[in-house]
């Protein structure tokens with residue numbers, strides 16, 4: 001998958017290009033992440049990309065012209081990487097507090113794209129005429145205020161890359177994610193057997209895989225009920241999980 005990121009801080013994206021699972025996806029050429037700096041499309045000596053807002057008010061606004069040229073160049077590069085460059089296959093996505101909040105379901109649907117062009121704002125935002133001319137989708141991380149769109153863009157790319165086929169060691173681990181089956185994760189333990197006077201739950205040492213799976217599921221249920229009643233309300237068990245829930249309820253009654 002092809003990602004073009006338009007940002008005045010391209011160096012920030014080393015975070016996902018050089019480390020971990022996303023870094024490996026880039027090294028193995030399963031993913032391309034190109035950073036495009038709008039400053040490279042300015043014509044004045046000061047390489048201006050922001051100006052004071054019409055109508056007054058605090059802060060600065062990002063100018064339309066350099067961003068429009070950066071987007072046109074990103075589209076060219078996307079097509080050179082084999083993307084069908086239209087809003088269905090390679091949308092321009094503006095990371096914005098005014099956007100739709102990112103969810104696992106939208107992440108999964110985005111894995112279908114050939115690529116995407118991510119627009120990262122700074123200052124008070126971007127000239128509305130650029131947005132209306134070019135932006136297909138606006139996405140927010142949630143209702144808290146950050147200093148720019150770069151971290152949201154990295155969160156989006158990280159979550160999409162993680163869900164691409166043959167990125168994760170065994171695809172099942174991506175599928176088993178708690179946010180996929182709608183439950184929070186169970187506790188995890190590893191060596192050493194003793195830590196700070198605490199041992200490991202016996203069942204995990206039993207080698208009895210059915211009991212281990214049941215114990216992990218019961219931990220997921222209990223944690224979701226106590227920590228995220230909203231998720232528990234929305235939880236729709238699979239046929240298999242419904243059977244286990246019935247067995248758990250019976251066991252609780254004893």
Ligand SMILES: O=C(NCc1ccc(CNCc2ncc[nH]2)cc1)c1csc2nc[nH]c(=O)c12
Pocket residue numbers: 095096097121122123124125139140141142143144145146147148149150152
């Ligand atoms: O670019 C982002 N933030 C920078 C930023 C922060 C504040 C303002 C100015 N807002 C004034 C105002 N008045 C009333 C309501 N808003 C503009 C831009 C961003 C991208 S995705 C995302 N997701 C969650 N949070 C975020 O901040 C972001």
